[in-house]
Amino acid sequence: MSQKRDNKNKMIGKQSIEFGDPIYIQCSASIVGKKEGQGPLGELFDKISMDDMFGGNSWEEAESALQKETVQLCLQKANVQIEDIRYMFAGDLLGQSIASSFGLAEYNTPLFGLYGACSTSALSITLGAITIAAGAADKVMCVTSSHFASAEKEFRFPLEYGNQRPLSASWTVIGSGAFLLSDTKSGRDRGVITAVTPGKIVDFGLKDSMNMGMCMVPAAADVIWNHLQDFDRAPEYYDRIVTGDLGHVGKQGVIDLLSQKGIDISKQHMDCGIEIFDQATQDTHAGGSGCGCAASVLSAYLLKQLETHKWKRILFVPTGALLSKVSFNEGKPVPGIAHAVVIEAVR
């Protein structure tokens, strides 16, 4: 096979990449749980499962089944065979990323395993896009997932314990989003990726795993600031600057932190964790979170706005809180990380 791309990819500023040719989001799919289906975006998801076990025998099996099914649905919607997917880029929140390992094994596709906490959807899309930009793949699948029950067990308490959660706590989304990236225009593409700004770990020393929104704020502010600096852009360049899951508590934090640096994103800012649930009626505290939150909202809602040309371009900034139950129990802080992806409407 010969290389088609002319590869005028560019390193921009300190930490950004501009792709010479656009990377096409040929198709995407989202599947969520019952509660997410009852939220404000409910009717936009491709599928709402009434069974939070997804036919599995454990919460981990449930999440694997969810991830597997979302990939399958994306392939079906795109009318693409799994054999045409050169590589997969996948991850989840569980220890040793077992939701992906056990969910994707049967696809028999070379796999890049990733971990960036709730920022992993951006991580997978970024690395998938870079691989296509290198001419090293023609089609890749980027998929992430999260599950409320497997995440509570992994990071906090078993559900059976019935612990109370403070209002600053976020609610892990049962959801998965899969994205088929391609080097070729299909005519039905949902959007194009034109640039990325991979982010740094930023640690302000916050230790409250029940307020992960604030833990992730410094990293989100850092990558948004660096992105705007690298490209010499103002927030107005984007229709929306969409963080992953800062929630109601973190939203004001990222706006404040950037305003201290002279940047006002208050008009453009949107947060997937805020959009996915109705705080007033769903008792979801600070809002949704998890690898599946930003991924499912991107597929169901954000790409829809680009597809219908309601928006021209967005900066998609999933945010991750870097902790494990071991690090938390050892009294370590919860550093954040966030990666930014520029997604534009197809012209």
Next chain:
Amino acid sequence: MSQKRDNKNKMIGKQSIEFGDPIYIQCSASIVGKKEGQGPLGELFDKISMDDMFGGNSWEEAESALQKETVQLCLQKANVQIEDIRYMFAGDLLGQSIASSFGLAEYNTPLFGLYGACSTSALSITLGAITIAAGAADKVMCVTSSHFASAEKEFRFPLEYGNQRPLSASWTVIGSGAFLLSDTKSGRDRGVITAVTPGKIVDFGLKDSMNMGMCMVPAAADVIWNHLQDFDRAPEYYDRIVTGDLGHVGKQGVIDLLSQKGIDISKQHMDCGIEIFDQATQDTHAGGSGCGCAASVLSAYLLKQLETHKWKRILFVPTGALLSKVSFNEGKPVPGIAHAVVIEAVR
């Protein structure tokens, strides 16, 4: 910054990538623990720590300190400033990759977090190389680590429990290897990366976490076979085909499995887990394992053979066993994954 590379990267066969321009391993560093230092490769490592805590207060802090120090040493050896490293690609074996998160935060460098169990060294080098090949970075740092005590705690039993281990069990290496990849020839490069074959998850249904060598054999055989098919090469093309940590039990397995497919790698095969310890005197059972095993052996021993032109080229195939203590306790099998990297002597 303008793009220097002419990007004639090629997709080869079903799952391989050939880089248009070589990716230079400009420098590397390895740091290991006391036991590894007493092994057959002892004098080749850059540093042997007499303190397995690496100045930390927990095994996790120890591993973070080890990873951080190995990156620092690599930068020093290369005489490169951290500001010149565009991105880091890192991972470890712990839940939510906390050794990397807490070890690398202070470097303030955009980070791609990866998880591929003990194959993560190949995962990091592969994605680092692809990113350079895309013209998306000029210099990247790829680093992985493992620690006997943090791994035993994460996957098996706390050391204090003093459980007995069967002879098929592998011994997690206390070690870290860091690799500085560059798009530019420095004149002192240790080797060049010319191609990669990212691998698939292969699950033969084996469930014994005390025999991870055999669990990883199918994935190792699969990626080696696909690599040779994709490039239409015979094993003799390589001076060595080096698996990560199949150990004494897995070595025969991978040779047998490939011989059933008509490929004899018995003359070229070498395993990092076998090389790093002396089975007869060190009581390390099946051999070394862990993210730091293949990484430290690549830096200390394999690259040395290429540097001195004793070997022309190797196929470096770190192998990973995909399990968590949750999946193991839920009775799930231990699927394997392996990624192959072609590393050649600089001409």
